[in-house]
Amino acid sequence: xxxxxxxxxxxxxxxxxxxxxxxxxxxxxxxxxxxxxxxxxxxxxxxxxxxxxxxxxxxxxxxxxxxxxxxxxxxxxxxxxxxxxxxxxxxxxxxxxxxxxxxxxxxxxxxxxxxxxxxxxxxxxxxxxxxxxxxxxxxxxxxxxxxxxxxxxxxxxxxxxxxxxxxxxxxxxxxxxxxxxxxxxxxxxxxxxxxxxxxxxxxxxxxxxxxxxxxxxxxxxxxxxxxxxxxxxxxxxxxxxxxxxxxxxxxxxxxxxxxxxxxxxxxxxxxxxxxxxxxxxxxxxxxxxxxxxxxxxxxxxxxxxxxxxxxxxxxxxxxxxxxxxxxxxxxxxxxxxxxxxxxxxxxxxxxxxxxxxxxxxxxxxxxxxxxxxxxxxxxxxxxxxxxxxxxxxxxxxxxxxxxxxxxxxxxxxxxxxxxxxxxxxxxxxxxxxxx
Amino acid sequence: xxxxxxxxxxxxxxxxxxxxxxxxxxxxxxxxxxxxxxxxxxxxxxxxxxxxxxxxxxxxxxxxxxxxxxxxxxxxxxxxxxxxxxxxxxxxxxxxxxx
Numbered sequence: 001x002x003x004x005x006x007x008x009x010x011x012x013x014x015x016x017x018x019x020x021x022x023x024x025x026x027x028x029x030x031x032x033x034x035x036x037x038x039x040x041x042x043x044x045x046x047x048x049x050x051x052x053x054x055x056x057x058x059x060x061x062x063x064x065x066x067x068x069x070x071x072x073x074x075x076x077x078x079x080x081x082x083x084x085x086x087x088x089x090x091x092x093x094x095x096x097x098x099x100x101x102x103x104x105x106x107x108x109x110x111x112x113x114x115x116x117x118x119x120x121x122x123x124x125x126x127x128x129x130x131x132x133x134x135x136x137x138x139x140x141x142x143x144x145x146x147x148x149x150x151x152x153x154x155x156x157x158x159x160x161x162x163x164x165x166x167x168x169x170x171x172x173x174x175x176x177x178x179x180x181x182x183x184x185x186x187x188x189x190x191x192x193x194x195x196x197x198x199x200x201x202x203x204x205x206x207x208x209x210x211x212x213x214x215x216x217x218x219x220x221x222x223x224x225x226x227x228x229x230x231x232x233x234x235x236x237x238x239x240x241x242x243x244x245x246x247x248x249x250x251x252x253x254x255x256x257x258x259x260x261x262x263x264x265x266x267x268x269x270x271x272x273x274x275x276x277x278x279x280x281x282x283x284x285x286x287x288x289x290x291x292x293x294x295x296x297x298x299x300x301x302x303x304x305x306x307x308x309x310x311x312x313x314x315x316x317x318x319x320x321x322x323x324x325x326x327x328x329x330x331x332x333x334x335x336x337x338x339x340x341x342x343x344x345x346x347x348x349x350x351x352x353x354x355x356x357x358x359x360x361x362x363x364x365x366x367x368x369x370x371x372x373x374x375x376x377x378x379x380x381x382x383x384x385x386x387x388x389x390x391x392x393x394x395x396x397x398x399x400x401x402x403x404x405x406x407x408x409x410x411x412x413x414x415x416x417x418x419x420x421x422x423x424x425x426x427x428x429x430x431x432x433x434x435x
Numbered sequence: 436x437x438x439x440x441x442x443x444x445x446x447x448x449x450x451x452x453x454x455x456x457x458x459x460x461x462x463x464x465x466x467x468x469x470x471x472x473x474x475x476x477x478x479x480x481x482x483x484x485x486x487x488x489x490x491x492x493x494x495x496x497x498x499x500x501x502x503x504x505x506x507x508x509x510x511x512x513x514x515x516x517x518x519x520x521x522x523x524x525x526x527x528x529x530x531x532x533x534x
Contacts, residue, residue: 036449037513125450125511208445215443251443251458254497258456260447262503264492280496293496311514349516371516410513413450 001177003170003194004227006065007031007078008201010038014061016202016225016244021069021076024227024241028173029069031061031078032166032199039163040308040409042083043138053084054091054160062095062158070101070157077148077169081160083138085109086426088160093430096158102432103158106151110423111163113305113416114139123307123412130307133412138308141416144270144299145191146182147423148172154427163306165269167195178232188272189296190234193279196267197238197256197291201225204238204256206246219245235292237284248287257281257291270303272296302415311410312373315380317387317403320367321395327355327362329395334368336394340386341372346379348372367400373408380405439530442468446526453485453507453522455529457500465498471534477502480532484525502529 004026006017010033021029033055046053055061058080069076081088089107096103117139119131130136140163149172151159161169174191175182182188197204204226206217217223224244228236240248257279261267264276278293321330334350341348353367370387374380384403391398438444438457441464447454457472459465474491487505494501508522509515 040513211443214439251460254458254499255443255445255456257497258447258454258494258499258501259445260449260454261456261501262449262452262454264494264501276494276497278496314514314516347516351518353518369518371518373514373516408514411450411511 001027001174002227002229003027003173003198004029005032005198005201005225007033008199008203009033009035010055010057012201014064016223018065018068019241019244020225020227021065021072021074026074026227027177028075028077030169030173030198031076031080032169032201034079034082034163036306037409037411039083039140039306040138040411043308044409046083047137051087054082054088055080058088059091059095062092066096066158067099067101070103075157075159075173077159077173079161079164079169081107081162083162085160085162089426089428092158092160093428096430100432102430104154104156105158105160105428105430106154106156107426107428108143108147108151108159108161108164108423109426110147110421111140111143111161113141113421116420117305117307117414117416121414123414125412130412130414133410134309134311136307136309137409139305141303141305141421142270143303143421143423144168145172145175149176149182151425152176154425156427165271166199167192167269168271170195170198171271174230178230182271185272185296185298187234189274189294192269192272192274192296193291193294194228194230194236197253198226198228200256200259202246203259204252205240205248206252209252209255215251217247221245234294235290237288237290239288248289250281250283250289253281253289253291266297268300270299272299301418303418303421305414305416307412307414308409309412311408312375313377313380313405314408315372315374315383315403315405316369317384317401318367318369319387319390319398320365320400321398322365323397324364326364326366327352329397330355330366330368333390333394333398337370337386337390341383344379344382346372346374346383348383377405436534437530438472438532438534442530444526444529446523448508448512448521451506451508451511453504453525455502455504455526457502457529458498462498465495468500469493472500472532474502476532477504477529481525481528484522
């Protein structure tokens with residue numbers, strides 16, 4: 001079967017996904033749009049308006065993508081439901097009806113475990129109880145392929161989820177089409193490997209790879225996204241459409257294979273514990289790389305939960321200096337502003353950017369950047385005010401002050417027993433008769 | 436010679452941990468990386484960024500070295516005060532290591 005990757009993060013480009021849906025002969029197209037912190041931001045939006053909380057680009061993406069995907073019989077699986085998969089399902093149903101396409105939309109819920117999470121549990125990152133980090137606004141368990149499978153079995157054309165482990169978005173369609181048991185650890189490990197390589201989309205086709213003169217990537221402007229041809233035993237060939245930009249090579253695949261892996265001997269996902277020690281990548285043609293050798297052990301008994309909490313506010317400000325002695329004037333400004341803010345007791349960081357050129361000599365343009373974490377926006381304004389005041393109370397020739405204060409949702413993790421997480425699938429039918 | 440001359444690197448982030456994957460352009464240079472780029476050298480080279488331990492995995496099947504760097508992201512992507520809150524640029528900083 002052939003599975004494509006249409007997005008690797010919430011801000012990804014859409015054109016390569018539409019191109020894949022149109023011309024790659026795909027069975028499934030997966031759009032991974034939830035980074036670690038993205039769902040907490042969605043929860044923030046949902047708190048302000050209960051109808052929101054799904055990916056803000058969902059409607060715009062689907063308006064262009066779904067007509068092409070539906071016409072070519074490509075099933076679309078995405079976590080763009082974010083903090084509100086039910087809301088995302090309703091929007092998608094209305095959009096499909098409006099476009100006269102119709103179709104079955106399956107919504108997977110149950111990742112939101114805020115009502116049952118023990119906030120006295122220690123965070124995995126620092127051992128401090130979850131509740132002591134700040135007011136908790138969200139808790140989402142990383143669901144596995146087992147949560148998606150019922151949606152696929154019910155014939156969904158579009159599957160919308162909230163928090164699901166990234167590779168699981170791929171494992172579910174692979175298992176569904178290739179008839180794998182989710183307890184067949186070698187195959188689930190192989191599918192997880194495919195998902196892990198595809199989940200960041202352009203990162204395996206040469207996006208995030210180019211280093212001019214050293215690692216050249218042809219046609220970066222027209223970067224294509226990847227797909228995999230997956231055999232029943234789980235071995236796979238990664239490729240891209242021939243007339244798109246980018247490159248699929250052993251080097252791009254190797255970089256992606258180990259990306260964000262904190263233990264290559266046991267990479268834990270909700271579906272399997274994946275061992276990379278025998279994984280191989282071999283060139284199998286132009287822009288084609290074969291991956292094999294995944295080994296797997298039984299899935300963990302606990303699911304990881306991503307917990308969002310109110311961490312305060314971040315003030316971020318800058319001012320530029322240019323011309324002779326610019327670096328020393330920027331440094332003086334940094335010293336002055338940090339001294340003036342010392343009494344606040346805030347956590348503050350001042351960087352002088354661009355102070356040294358490639359030769360190690362000071363350059364003629366530098367920017368002072370001041371950042372601070374503050375408990376409230378008013379304290380953030382104090383930081384911004386002191387940077388702004390450098391105009392006439394600091395070194396000569398400062399210009400271009402920008403200031404910003406933003407609320408910060410922090411993220412910590414915990415583990416929850418699998419049995420405490422109940423998932424559901426709701427199927428919505430869009431009426432295709434309307435036009 | 437800089438590490439940048441013979442190898443490429445990708446950084447990933449998980450919480451306050453940075454993962455640095457290092458690969459030679461030529462597979463035959465893998466043994467050179469194994470000998471010269473120890474966990475300690477990575478920690479010393481990136482001492483301004485990494486406050487915790489560095490653990491190295493050797494993956495000869497991929498000609499890769501994987502460095503797990505703890506306390507490397509100023510608390511992590513959401514609350515970090517760094518300009519690059521994900522620590523993505525650590526991959527390029529590592530390649531400035533002199534061999």
